[in-house]
Amino acid sequence: MALDPQLLDILACPDTHHAPLTYDADAQTLTCTECGRIFDIRDDIPVLLLDEARRPAAEAS
Numbered sequence: 001m002a003l004d005p006q007l008l009d010i011l012a013c014p015d016t017h018h019a020p021l022t023y024d025a026d027a028q029t030l031t032c033t034e035c036g037r038i039f040d041i042r043d044d045i046p047v048l049l050l051d052e053a054r055r056p057a058a059e060a061s
Contacts, residue, residue, distance in 0.1 A: 013037065014048045
């Protein structure tokens with residue numbers, strides 16, 4: 001199931017910059033347009049917790 005477009009319009013990164021997020025339906029993730037953190041979507045619910053976010057692969061090493 002895809003996320004509601006209205007929900008996507010109001011979701012933002014939980015970090016202090018509150019940047020918009022981009023949605024990847026195939027990967028079931030949301031990615032911050034500023035810091036690049038990747039947030040998983042589990043059971044159609046975005047998990048917007050900084051502690052559970054992943055960094056982009058280039059920064060992870």
